[in-house]
Amino acid sequence: MKTTILTAVGIAGLLSMAACHKAAPVAANHPADTTPVATAPARTPATPRSTSNATPSSQRAAQNPSQSSGMPPAVREQLNQYLARMEDALFDYNKATIRTDARTALADDVKVIRDILAAYPAQKLLIEGNADERGSEEYNMALGDKRARAAEDFLASMGIPNAQLTIVSFGKDRPVCTDKDEACWQKNRRAHVTAAP
Secondary structure (H helix, E strand, O other): OHHHHHHHHHHHHHHHHHHHOOOOOOOOOOHHHOOOOOOOOOOOOOOOOEOOOOOHHHHHHHHOOOOOOOOOHHHHHHHHHHHHHOOOEEOOOOOOOOOHHHHHHHHOOHHHHHHHHHHOOOOOEEEEEEOOOOOOHHHHHHHHHHHHHHHHHHHHHOOOOHHHEEEEEEEOOOOOOOOOOHHHHHHHOEEEEEEOO
16 A cells, blocks of 8 residues: 555656656658748838938938927828929039029929928928939939038028928939930939928
């Protein structure tokens, strides 16, 4: 009887130790699992390369759409409509000087835009500098930066506070036309103004 009790206690001890033991999981080796599966890296949207003189706060605001300007959706829509009507400022080949037609294009709706921005000082405009496809990537990034700065200076001279203007250069990376002729290249040598997120 004593041996039966000791045997029962011994078996119970072995069972409790087996229950507490954590076995490492063993991967099933099925023939279908022997081929490695390549997964593509997750794609993130490209962020514009900002210029070196952009302030860190303007870079954070442009990259973080959760920072709200406090602008109601209806007013933002109105601002976007005026900005959409604004023609891009076009530039001559290898130049970053505001032409007369560019001054007219930028000045057309600037009074209304200035009044909207005055009511919402946290809202910013993003000025995008662009170039045509000719020249190196580095050269066109620098040229796009100069064009964005020229547009920024002009808008500031029209009464839009510098604190509400931020710039970015896309160089030749965002063409609006891809034909290989002067008419197309002219469309790509531009400064485009949009509402920052």
